[in-house]
Amino acid sequence: MAMQDLDPSEFKTQAPDAHGQVSTLKELGDEMKAKLARLGLMIAEEAGAGTYLQRDQTTSLCSTRSKGVEVLPIRQALQRYDWLKDYSWVAVKADTDKFTRDAASAPPDVVQGYFVRGLKGQVERAPVQTCLYVESRSTKQVVHNIVIAEEGSEINIITGCLAHGGIGRAMHEGISEFYVKKGAKVTFTMIHEWQEQMEVRPRTAIVLDEGAAFINNYIALKPVGSIQSNPIAYLNGDNSRVMFQTILYGKGSSRMDLGSRAVLKGRNTSAEMVSRIITRDKADVVARGLIVGDAPGAKGHLECRGLLLSDTSRIDSIPELDAKNPDVNITHEAAVGKISPDEINYLMARGATEDEATSMIINGFLSFDLSELPPEIAKETKKLVDQTMKGL
């Protein structure tokens, strides 16, 4: 089945009151707590700036503990702030495809999601944690998130998207719109931990004003039925920058079609895209990347590296560079293949066993740049990747 063949009308959304509310994550059931802890999502309870938890269509928990950020359920935010409608379905157009049309046409009281706002001039390094949990059988979770980092602010978000065990075939349809204002910075670390039969269609867009920065880290280490996502960043403001880092571990019969796009419209804007992909079993991964250079001084680099650990998996790397101005510098490099025997032999010649050498190479392969992240998120992210690698 091609990615576009999925029919969102096959799935039914849950009622907004299907699940109860909690006042702290500690009140959740053991399975959820364990999963959240594994993804590093229990950290914000005490040390974080805010927390949002959505189970199917129920906002179970939403709290803000920082003066620098505001975290609200999207419905409530749209009611409270009239101006917010100018940010709703603007970066992501409702008629983009059948999934955006489906989400846009859902009854307003059903759609849930988070609104996160970094208040003007406030730098908040403590993480905002959000969690989108698909909990019921055969359901479709419809989510609409809006994140606004006001001028000179900084927000650091860690978000986990995961599914309850044994719910069968289910769907997640998530719209996320980011607006990063002048001189503001957003780091967004997203960890996906779905199930073998989940169909996942996030649609994400980011708009950057002058001097703004958006750092996106995406990690998917567990099997999924199918996922298709290709966020787009519009670097409209001069000197704005984006970085997309992606770590994928495709196994089982996961089908992943993932990428990132950056449109460098402002002068001296920059985009960096780095993806690391490991596949085994019958996993099928398409790794896309597009950088459009459309202003003097625009600079971009796209790097995709893939390791195939089985004969039956596949990595299709599709890097695209589109220069619309002679004064741009955009480049890409891609390398896909198996682990080099030379590298294994080299590590063995320094005393590692063959298994140790293989695991060192895979670990190193998946290491990524955590320097932009606050220490709590960097630590949890590293821990998560390390744990997964132990199970390879």
Next chain:
Amino acid sequence: MLDIRNISVSVGEGKERKPVLKDLSLHVEDGEVHVIFGPNGSGKTTLVQTMLGYPGYTIDSGKIEIDGADITQLPINERVARGLGVVFQHPPAVRGIKLNDMANLVLKKKNTDDVLPETADWAKRLNMEAFLKRDVNYGFSGGEKKRAEVMQIILQNPSFLLLDEPDSGVDVENVEIIGRLLNKFLQRDLKPQARKKAAVIITHLGYLLNFVKTDRAHVLCDGQFLCSGDPKEIYANILKNGFDKCQNSCLYSVREEAGCVVPDGTGRE
């Protein structure tokens, strides 16, 4: 002590199979440093990789011993555990593995990312401090790679060291730096009876010999040692005659001018 006894090695499979080393023997006592000269294609790389146990080389006969233990069939890491160490000619770049990770690997401190004091010390001496947190060999110049190799090997502290073309692709200044360090590492500054480290240096240049004292030289041509003898004399001879037409320029001139024994089986002395 390293003992290679009558080893014959071939590469490739089926019809492609080709003998490379032919009944080759080499005996290196503890405390000795031998040098093997040979032109391109003489079998130097095969010899190095056979000693290390790299896949792709079939040992048709003979055996390799370290300190009396047969290592012929052991995997690479078990040879290393028995005291073998190597400075590679072309070490591969490994993305995601830092030079410091390699240092921690040889120091058997695999579960830390910290820079250990001995690593910091040698990195400083080799002017490699800025490279410790970089992916090993990635974007390193020829000299930087060699210094990284020497740093790892000194930290690993093997009792038997294999140096594969340590002076190729390295500028004069770096050859001197690593040459002097290796000379010290191999205890060449001690009295012969006090030396414990042994080494084989494989080279086609010989420039390193200006800094590392060696005990014995061998000339490898077409998978066999054509002669063995005093390193200085043999090296002088090679400088004069080169390796072209191995059989002629090496064999006869070495025989005549360096006066070494030619085990070519022809009986001509």
